[in-house]
Amino acid sequence: MFNMLTPFGIPEISIITALSVAVIILITLNIVFIVRASRKKKAGQGEPVIVYVPVPASAGEPQPEVEEQPVEETASAEQLVIKTTDITPEEEEILSRLKLDRSFTAKLVQTEEETKELYAELKRELLSYAGVHSRMSWRRETYSKSREALARFGVRGKTLCLYLALQPEEFTDSKYKAEDASNHSSYTDTPLMYRIKNPLRMRYAKELIGILMSGRGLEKGEYAGEDPLEGLEYRNTPTLIEEGLIRVPAGMELPVFTEPAQESQPEVEEQPVEEIASAEQLVINTTDITPEEEEILSRLKLDRSFAAKLVQTEEETKELYAELKRELLSYAGVHSRMSWRRET
Secondary structure (H helix, E strand, O other): OHHHHHHHOOOHHHHHHHHHHHHHHHHHHHHHHHHHHHHHHHHHOOOOOOOOOOOOOOOOOOOOOOOOOOOOOOOOHHHOEEOOOOOOHHHHHHHHOOOOEEOHHHHHHOOOHHHHHHHHHHHHHHHOEOOOEEEEOOOOEEEEEOOEEEEEEEEEOOEEEEEEOOOHHHHOOOOOOOEEOOOOHHHOOOOEEEEEOOHHHHHHHHHHHHHHHHHOOOOEOOOOOOOOOOOOOOOOHHHHHHOOOEEOOOOOOOOEEOOOOOOOOOOOOOOOOOOOOOOOOOOOOOOOOOHHHHHHHHOOOOOOOHHHHHHOOOHHHHHHHHHHHHHHHOOOOOOOOEOOOOEO
16 A cells, blocks of 8 residues: 555655554544543532522523422522521521521520420529529520629530539549530639530539539529520521521521412312321311321321320329329429429
8 A cells, every 4th residue: 555655756654654643643532532531420420419499590691491300308508598487397407507606595495395494494403592693695604693603504516514613523433424624714613514414414413503502602592583494495597597696607608598489289189088098198187086097196206295195195194193293292392393395
């Protein structure tokens, strides 16, 4: 072939060189295409971009029609549309992960009901001592007498913590399992930290309070203040931001706060209730329901009060409860108080 081209004045060496260069170029282009395809494939394996709420295009800029994709169960905070009056648990969960500046009050409002009960019981205990008063600040609540700080409440993570003006080393290897918080400048005068996780620790906390107050010569009386739980009813994060109990750090972009448009729902033909239906399909009569319907309701994770549990328990258990309640209240000065979770 090369000999055929030689009469045209093309040297054989030049032809070989040109072919070699062409082969090299083809190999290089092939490698580039392979690398690009590999990068696109890797990028496609990352977390999908979730379009939770479409962002409107700027005026005058035509946008191609995009097929609507199903909304993922959890969206990023930037894509979330939040309603100030009613947000879903998924939306509230996203907000809880934002690094917002939450006050001590806000943390109490959004903590579990059991933790609120423990806090209220200890607050009543502290304020039952003569001359002790409380002051609420952004980070904590302080209890003092004559300007001497005696105790503080704070929240670390999701745990309620009590700080007392006691020396932690005096309780080393004791049943209290207290911690030393003296390395924090805010607690140098209340260095003993005790985590309040359950009713047993609440009872131990009362013992520590008694040790503290007896060392100061303070007498215990009756608590005569307002209900400590007043104003601590649960509110969502947007509401607490509006109330000024949660601050948004400078420079942080919050999701858009808006009410979603109400979409008209198509009429659904009413279906007859089966003899045993799922909870979502069950038609409940408030005055008369069947045993099968009650059985389905009993399996739902409803927030049942202590009183409700008593009402629906067996008659024998009610009799045992009544007998013990009469026994407790037969002692002088003993009184009872019913809360949502328990009776004290």
